[in-house]
Amino acid sequence: MLNRTIAPPIKDARDFDLQLPLYKKHVLSNGVEVYAIDLGTEDALMITWIFDAGNSYEGQNGLAAAVSALLKNGTSTRTAFNINEHFEYYGAFLSRASHHETADITLHCLNKHVSQLLPVVAELISDSIFPEEELAIYKKNGQQRLQVNLKKSDFVAGRLIEAYLYGKEHPYGKYSHLEDFQHLQRQDLLDFFQKNYSHGACRIIVAGKLPATLLEELERDFGSLPLHAPIPQNPSTLPPIIPAQQKKYDITNDPDGVQGSIRIARNFPNRHHPDFQKVQVLNNVFGGFFGSRLMTNIREDKGYTYGIYSYLLNNRQESALLITTEAGKEVCRATIEEVYKEMQLLREEPIDEEELAMARNFTIGTILGDLDGPFQVASRWKNLILNDLDERYFYEGIRIVKTITAEELQELANRYLDPAAFFELVVI
């Protein structure tokens, strides 16, 4: 007779041997580095062009985002429609995104079509013209999108908390206003594009079951463009971080709102700090996954929210530890109190063995799953490369997850989970 009360034996996380598949690095004639991850079983690939063209490089609010959004909207020989039609005809997905430091263009396509697509990506990178008419549409529609977003408490809360953490002038803290769209001028977009894209710093990551001729094609289409490898930034030129003086905020965005968007956050060092990967383990126990303390208490015991999470922001210069949830209007205060109680418990009592094992094993299992497939491996590498790290950082992280003790975690909780260090924001 099967005994259903006894769980089957498991292989412990500490016994899994995690390997991060390595990339092969190639350098194009112009110095641009190509990181190639040749993995996978499907004839499909992903290519990402990463430029130093995020909002840290703009002199005017919203410029980096506008250039990124309009990269597909016209070259001297192709209209926006022609460009879209070309990629879509070959079943390819071309996306672009702009972040704080970097901005990227990402192509997903079947291997059999890649030769038709690379020359057009090269054209976008070297010859985008930002037609006046496209810019006018972008400005109008961008304002409309922002107007809708400003009605959402979670959107408003997300902007404000970063402004408190880093200051409104810092690239991490500044956010867009309706009038910023009005100030966008075609010439400014062109100048930004020239400096940061067509003559900019670029890296390329390719992943998938790579066709044998891919590197030759990249050399042919990108190797002679006036791009260059990124130049390491002098830390003394980084923009100053000026956190807000006031710690607590209650904001009414919608008088009819039935929920509050709660954000509780503190500044936290970047990935190079020795505590970073250790605090990731602490964070997992605190609010990093479904079995975390915050979720177990505030959702699964109290029912105050549909979900509550905490995480470390993925910023190059400086991170932050952020707790985020949407809770019923009438239980917002109670939710915040419970978050602080959970911080207190982590400071005062060591985590027991089973819970620590659960956090270790869950983390290792997640990494194992995350390393499954070329695109996932590429995304992990992207994160390492952009933070000037390598595989040693990955293996050090694994070592920490496997060996960190309850005492160390309690000490970290005392160092970092002090409510006095946190900003607290409720937007209804």
Added chain:
Amino acid sequence: MIKFDRFQLSNGLRVLVHEDHSTPMAVVNVLYDIGARDEDPKKTGFAHLFEHLMFGGSVNIEDFETPLQLAGGENNAYTTNDFTNYYIQLPAENIETAFYLESDRMLSLAFSEKSLEVQRKVVCEEFKEHYINKPYGDVWFKMRELAYKQHPYRWMTIGSKLSHIEDAQLADVRQFFFKYYRPVNAILVVAGKVKTEQVRQLAEKWFGDIPSGEKYVRSLPQEPRQHEMRRLDVTADVPLDALYKSYPMASRKEPGYYVADLITEVLGGGGSSRLHQALIKEKKLFSQIECYHTGSVDPGLLVIEGKLVKGVSLEEADKAVEAELQRMQSEKISEKELTKVKNKTESAIVFEDMSVMNRANSLAIYELLGDADMMNTELGKYQAVTVEDILTTSRQLFDPNNSNTLYYHSGQPKGGASHVK
């Protein structure tokens, strides 16, 4: 080509195994043939609330999460109008933990009063977060009621109102479980670094002795063919006017489904699609416009929705959409346009099938539709669609007497907020 083995346990549980030895992971996916369409109209939202309760402890296992996380696994679930699906991904060495957990909650739940009480609140917060506390959040409650008069697709999976969730009783939970959550109504898919023989043994060991249950035979009121043009006006405190149009389309198993799917791509798939090009770029009437379909097992809806540029009237915007639909009904699309949407579909299938989790999930859904092997014949069905098919289907779909139009006006609603309460 997705290969799989299939067998059935004596209690009626269907088991599919998809081996992929290139991954260190395994996925265990359990699909129950029960969705929001099977609910009592007076107790809507129950299938979804029930999904939450499946994590509140089972008859022999108090806590679902701890053993799974100790085994390095993660999991989730979702409810649709058609079915409810649960999935676990974990290192393949620890796969038995997933069998232990999934089989116990198929055997019986703990039926805890506390879990029901908490999950009622959690689901009410989910309802608020997604449907009340968002601009335009109530639109689908209204559109479903406009488009469906008989079929239970007329309500959302979250439920038609908060009070239905607040009123759920433990007796309802128990009855629901023993009626629907039986092996005979379930499909188990195991995928990843596994062997069929190993899965067969584990399935027999953990699921073999669960009482079969009675096969649920669905007999839902079918939606009669629509023969009228329907219109609804809504006013709410939103920043922009918005237009929503829906058109009843073929069910998932009919050939017309594939044609309608490609039509949504022609109209709304990407920057070179017709609605995007004509209405955002050329006429500048919309700031955003989309075309998609609900993809449901019973006849679904093809939907066009967009936000208007400030200053444009809803009538004018509607007329411009109609003009594009008129073009679909009067002229064949070009062969190039058809090739484009087929190529996009091919890529979308390849990219979706790259993850073992998606493959397991798709196998379960196709098996529910009648045969998991449909996963391998889908692309061929899209490839077979002709420009004539697109024209014929467009004429049926976009017949004005097959249309439901909702004007969502920006303004101050009469008699307070238009929130669903």
